[in-house]
Amino acid sequence: MYNSKIAGLGYYVPEQVVTNNDLKKYMDTSDEWIRERTGIEERRYAKKHEETTTTMGARAAEIAIERAGIAKEDVDFIVFATLSPDYYFPGCGVLVQRELGITSQEVGALDVRNQCSGFMYALSVADQYVKTGMYKNVLVIGSEMHSMGMDFSTEGRGITVIFGDGAGAAIVQPTEDMSKGILTTKLHADGTYAEKLAFISPGSHGGYHDDKDYGFPDKDTPSDIFVTQKMLDEGLTPHMEGTYVFKMAVQKFPEVIMEALNDQGLNPSDIDLLVPHQANLRISAFVQKRMGLRDDQIWNNIQKYGNTTAASIPIALTEAWENGKIKDGDLVCLAAFGSGFTWGSALIRF
Ligand code: COA
Numbered sequence: 001m002y003n004s005k006i007a008g009l010g011y012y013v014p015e016q017v018v019t020n021n022d023l024k025k026y027m028d029t030s031d032e033w034i035r036e037r038t039g040i041e042e043r044r045y046a047k048k049h050e051e052t053t054t055t056m057g058a059r060a061a062e063i064a065i066e067r068a069g070i071a072k073e074d075v076d077f078i079v080f081a082t083l084s085p086d087y088y089f090p091g092c093g094v095l096v097q098r099e100l101g102i103t104s105q106e107v108g109a110l111d112v113r114n115q116c117s118g119f120m121y122a123l124s125v126a127d128q129y130v131k132t133g134m135y136k137n138v139l140v141i142g143s144e145m146h147s148m149g150m151d152f153s154t155e156g157r158g159i160t161v162i163f164g165d166g167a168g169a170a171i172v173q174p175t176e177d178m179s180k181g182i183l184t185t186k187l188h189a190d191g192t193y194a195e196k197l198a199f200i201s202p203g204s205h206g207g208y209h210d211d212k213d214y215g216f217p218d219k220d221t222p223s224d225i226f227v228t229q230k231m232l233d234e235g236l237t238p239h240m241e242g243t244y245v246f247k248m249a250v251q252k253f254p255e256v257i258m259e260a261l262n263d264q265g266l267n268p269s270d271i272d273l274l275v276p277h278q279a280n281l282r283i284s285a286f287v288q289k290r291m292g293l294r295d296d297q298i299w300n301n302i303q304k305y306g307n308t309t310a311a312s313i314p315i316a317l318t319e320a321w322e323n324g325k326i327k328d329g330d331l332v333c334l335a336a337f338g339s340g341f342t343w344g345s346a347l348i349r350f
Contacts (some may be wrong), residue, residue: 010063043164083119116338168314229294
């Protein structure tokens with residue numbers, strides 16, 4: 001058995017900056033409301049028809065690969081987390097393999113669908129593969145292009161103002177130094193609340209879970225209808241009960257962080273840097289207070305990028321590292337909560 005370590009980190013955010021005031025062109029909102037409730041000042045939107053979830057992931061991956069001191073061809077497995085894939089299927093794992101030009105290696109590519117916790121799940125998978133000696137250079141990517149699938153009318157403002165586009169990536173490698181690397185990962189889920197934050201249609205549900213009328217043809221008629229006219233008329237956009245999500249998040253973040261710390265016999269005061277999923281600055285502030293952490297023990301960048309879901313942790317982690325906030329020997333804690341509900345944490349000794 002080995003330990004696994006993060007050998008290289010990279011992130012990519014699109015050039016186009018969209019401020020809160022820019023959003024006022026499309027919906028009834030205000031800079032004050034968005035800043036006060038979420039902490040967000042601006043976000044990035046990808047260049048439509050030129051950039052995709054995959055291409056952004058590839059740009060982040062190229063940086064992580066270079067920093068790990070390996071060649072693209074050395075990547076022996078890919079784990080790609082996103083809720084906004086280029087295609088419904090196949091997933092972005094194979095597309096990023098192609099985008100990176102490493103198809104001839106025929107390395108496996110796995111897609112993770114765990115929304116805001118996507119990177120935690122993806123990292124945990126990579127950790128297990130590396131620890132057992134199965135792979136030596138696992139490329140882990142979290143990437144999102146939300147701007148292609150949101151409701152820009154006033155009706156959708158509660159969700160649309162929160163999310164942004166971007167990507168982050170890590171190379172996970174084995175290390176024989178058992179005191180370093182990924183010390184533990186903790187993953188959880190509770191499907192009871194699946195629809196509290198969900199992109200429901202299109203899908204194969206046929207109204208099964210909520211018995212709502214989605215305009216599907218008579219149940220006895222064989223049909224391969226996946227998207228109904230009614231869905232199209234109502235708009236294919238996400239649904240979120242924000243207040244409910246908020247309440248669960250502030251409960252689960254501290255819980256899962258403490259679970260990881262207890263597992264390692266550590267305390268919150270041992271954390272050099274907490275990099276929480278960037279859901280809402282108020283959620284991060286609550287978690288910081290609950291864990292008794294100083295301002296210099298937490299990294300937030302939601303102000304600049306909004307919530308980039310599976311990309312938020314690798315973007316924030318890379319940025320913190322680039323800013324010299326992570327030094328050799330530091331204990332870094334990652335934690336996420338989101339749709340599913342799913343949540344998780346990781347403790348990493350750099
Ligand atoms: N601009 C202006 N007003 C807005 C608005 C916007 N963008 N979005 C909502 N509002 C209005 C609502 O219509 C509501 O008006 P009303 O009181 O007249 O009905 C009012 O603001 C309060 O809305 P509410 O949804 O109760 O606000 P909130 O304080 O709960 O904040 C969120 C909303 C979404 C910012 C907050 O609930 C949140 O961040 N939740 C967690 C979401 C999350 O993290 N999701 C990702 C998964 S981790």
